[in-house]
Amino acid sequence: MTSVTVTLPDGSQKQTASGTRIGDFVRDSIGPGLAKAAVLAKIDGTSVDLSRTLDTDTRLEIVTTKAPEALETIRHDAAHIVADAVQRLFPGTQVTIGPSIENGFYYDFDRGQPFSEDELAQIEAEANRIIAADLPFKRTEVSPAEAIALFDGKGEKFKVEIIQDIVAKGATVLTLYSHGEWVDFCEGPHGPSTGRVGVIKILSSSAAYWRGDHRNKTLQRIYGTAFFDQKGLDAWLKQREEAEKRDHRRLGKELDLFHFHPYSPGAAFWTPKGTAIYTILSAYMRKLALGNGYVEIKTPLLYNKGLWETSGHWGKYKENMFLVEDSAAKAAGDPDPHHYSLKPMNCPSHHLYYGFRKQSYRDLPLRLHTQDVLHRNEAAGALGGLTRVRQFAQDDAHIYCREDQIADEVKRFTTLLDKVYNAVGLTYVAKFATRPEKRIGDDAMWDRAEASLKTALDGLGLAYELKPGDGAFYGPKIDFDVSDSIGRKWQLGTIQLDYAAPERFDLSYIGEDGKEHRPVVLHRAIYGSFERFIAILIEHFAGAFPVWLAPIQVAVVTVTDRVNDHARTVVDRLAAAGVRVSFDDGNGMMKAKVRDASLQKIPYTIVLGDKEVASDEVSVRTFGAADQQKMATMPFAAFVEKVVAEARFP
């Protein structure tokens, strides 16, 4: 019997017989504790099952339940288990695919009817019975012919289709994974047995399309999640509840920030409080833009289709635009009188603006900032809260510059973006998206474009991820994904390089050489859209905005009606200092009013009674202070100074 050398991550080496299963090796040569916690192994960096054998000298790493990829693996295991459960309970249901996803997994089934709540509960119970049975996962290698025969025999048409596709791509050895009687075509890896998947929770079901294409057959998707133990599941469910409490749609109602009406789906009505947040963010961005070399312009909302033909939107984006009829053309019998459209983006307007005068190299970079209202006719099913709307405004800007100015402009932009995200406590990562398959422009252009963005990025000392093929069809881009206070990710800021638009709009500038040159355009945004950014901030702050953003900064409460007149002068003095203040002089007890202010998450509540009137002091209650009851009495003037300081733009 030959012996192989196994090198562990700490550098230590162990000998074992060739052909030893990894799981056995871990238990016998390292320790039963580790064997129990092991889910997967990595051989020379590649994840494999613990059932694989050690056949040559190997660098071995054990992945335990603590590693994030172990959770991913058992969720993939869970997908198999759920599919098994479904086929046990509902024979005749065909399986398709079932990957693990961010917080769990899904599995798509072909079945005539959707799963009911009742059926989902049955499936969850059955899945957990399969876990309790602790069936080992077995990996088998088969030839394409064997695999096709197996699934064809079971009538699994989708599996056969998947296998044929993979074989067509050149695969010759396929792998099957089974537990108990149930078998799936799958690349793996999987955990050692169903028992290692501690607990499965079915979350929801919905429709999905075969291969994500809406022309294909509708499948029934079951979403679920899995954890090593109930404790992990409970913690996750609790966090989910917390996220629900922060849902901006819920807080929008509770804090009275905005409304929607069926007569204008996807377009918000902003209350005075919501409007305050909106205009503060608008003013903040305007101040930053104007202080950083941008100019602000306003342009029309409605345009003749000629503009959209020039920009290319009429061909590529028409479905998303709100078209407007020309009544004169209609009366004259024009078969398609939709000669106008509301703008879905600002760029074409900016390009027209650029062309209003002869531009010189001395004018570049020209940075045009606009916060105009945009309309996009989003699919009805895509709408949701403020994050997906039909009417919105972007903190938009287009930078017209020479190629050699791109790196500097990217740097200026990221500096600004960093300031804004820091101001609200959002952390972020940059993602560099390069040429997609469907694109315009030749390779030389893309080479230059990508190189200049890369140079800019590298010069920033900012860590970034690559997203090959994810660029816009007209140019590469850098996207900025932020994480909010409960760890959720949002794609927010972006800067995109565009060589195509200057061509289409025939934009030029006169260079130092006196000749015409083509500028490049950078599209960029930091908030993305005000609507979505506000939604994210509401959830990020759980509705408790910092003083500078809070729609109401100070609530005034009186101990007795006797001091209401004094309270009104306090309100006036605060308002005169620019403080956003509310005073409830209605019936009711002070305690109730303090409670109301607290529920409204107003940063400061000041209480006024006879004592305060006499001394011109205020008793200040700070929202969210470690001890929320914490109060401090301070001279009124000092309080005003404090609030005014905190209300300044960061």
Added chain:
RNA sequence: GCUGGCGUAGCUCAACCGGUAGAGCACCUGACUUGUAAUCAGGAGGUCGCGGGUUCGAGUCCCACCGCCAGCUCCA
């Protein structure tokens, strides 16, 4: 747009098998004049999303439409 679920007072929700709509909060009025998270009493408020249909009778059953929600698709 597709699949499924849902739509009752401003908000959150109730109404057995089809028998003619109710609560809490909010609102209004009055009393109370209070020291840091809910004072008491009274009042008003609904064409049960909209339109058809079945039925002696529809919030409840059926159809169509609108909207919302979860996904799919798409994206700021």
